[in-house]
Amino acid sequence: MNPDGIERWRQRAPWVVIVAFGASGVVHLVHPSTFTRLVPTFLPAKTALVYVSGVAELTCAAGLWRRAPWAGVASAALLLVIWPGNLQDAINAQRGDVLSTQIEQWVRFPLQIPLIWCALQARPRRRSRPEST
16 A cells, blocks of 8 residues: 555544444443443443443544544543453353354454554654755
């Protein structure tokens, strides 16, 4: 891929996170029980944590949309913080009888990696200095 194509991907990548966080954040607030099962078992106040993470997702989505300098790193950090929830969901799926659900949860787990990459593409870029002659 040529450098222009890579740069276009980098410019569009944050939109993947904006859409994901926007949709997920709304669901966190409107139907928190969808996500309470993802909260790792050792954490207390599961519903409160779901609400907090939903607000954090919406805040990060808004920051990415506005191109706030903090938004890329904050979004990547949030994705790292909620990653154990996806692991918990994959573990919980193993207790069920539906193989497709088990496979879906284990496939979803590593998808955090490209989402983190997409979020980090929003960070401000250093401009290269022109070479002096």
